[in-house]
Amino acid sequence: MQPHMPMLRGAGQAEVQATWLPASRFDAGTAYSPLRYMVLTAVGSLRPRGGYDTTYFYSRQYEVGVGTYLPATDRLLLSGLLGGGHAVGERGFREPDLFFNPTDEVAVYRARYYKLFGQLGVAYEWDRVMLGATYRLTNVTFTTLTYNGQPLPIQQMLRGEPMLFLRSNDRKSQRPGWAQLQMTLGVSAGLSQQVSSRGYNDERIRNSAFTAGVGVVFYPHRFGAKRREAK
Numbered sequence: 001m002q003p004h005m006p007m008l009r010g011a012g013q014a015e016v017q018a019t020w021l022p023a024s025r026f027d028a029g030t031a032y033s034p035l036r037y038m039v040l041t042a043v044g045s046l047r048p049r050g051g052y053d054t055t056y057f058y059s060r061q062y063e064v065g066v067g068t069y070l071p072a073t074d075r076l077l078l079s080g081l082l083g084g085g086h087a088v089g090e091r092g093f094r095e096p097d098l099f100f101n102p103t104d105e106v107a108v109y110r111a112r113y114y115k116l117f118g119q120l121g122v123a124y125e126w127d128r129v130m131l132g133a134t135y136r137l138t139n140v141t142f143t144t145l146t147y148n149g150q151p152l153p154i155q156q157m158l159r160g161e162p163m164l165f166l167r168s169n170d171r172k173s174q175r176p177g178w179a180q181l182q183m184t185l186g187v188s189a190g191l192s193q194q195v196s197s198r199g200y201n202d203e204r205i206r207n208s209a210f211t212a213g214v215g216v217v218f219y220p221h222r223f224g225a226k227r228r229e230a231k
Contacts, residue, residue: 001045001061001087002186002211003134003163005079005121006031008039009071012221019184019215024048025059027213033069041065041081055094061087063115075126081119088112109204112144127171136161138188147201154205158191167217178222184213 006015011033019027029043042064049058065083072078088111095105116139123132140157163186170177190206 001043001063001085002027002184002213003119003121003136003161004029004031004041004043005081005119005123005132005134005165006033006039006041006069007077007123007130007132007167007217008033008069009077011036011038014220015217016220017182017215017217019182019213021211021213023057023211027215037068037070039067039069039079039081041067041083043085049090055092057089057091059087059089061085061089063117065117065119067119075124077123077125077132079119079121079123081121082117083119084114084116086112086114106148108148110144110146111142113140113142115140123165125169125171128169130167130169132165132167134163134165136163145205152201152205154202157206159188160191161188162186163211176219176222178219180217180219182215182217184211184215186211 008015008031014032016030025045025047027045029041031039031041033039044062047057047059049056063083063085065081067079067081069077069079090110092108095107117136119134119136121132121134123130138159138161140159142155145152145154163184165182165184168181187208187210189208
């Protein structure tokens, strides 16, 4: 799941975002600031199976977090977040031969895991766009991890997850819009190396994964303010 950096600057503010990733995955999240400098987040992600042949990828996960934010200037925003979540995933494909052609041997990976994470973020606003970057450190604890039904000897994994995001902005407007477009680009890379035996399956589980997405962000508190001004 991609990191989520809320762009909130005061108590009572909220945002809701929905992101589509080209790998047919959908992320949706919400953030709310009940108190100044405090933020609560909840994010869910779904990648439908999309078929029942031997090649498929399915995942379902969620996470919640609590953190803080600091408007360092009227354009610069800093944030920190701690949280955890749970995920279920399954992947099936035909094993490749030496020339990467699919064979008749089918590989099926299944996993269930919990995660704890810490995240830092920074964002800067220009008149028309805002650019941000986050870095997340995630500790994954597997409750189930199998290859063709056989357990794999991997219980924990540490991953580093940097991400860049770009949002549209209308800073010059006296009444900022309640919706923005967003693009994201990130990577998730395995960091821990201590395992009982490093084999091909272990390398597959720890491989880096690149992500890119496009979506929209809504600010409900701005929508309400515009309705009150219209009256």
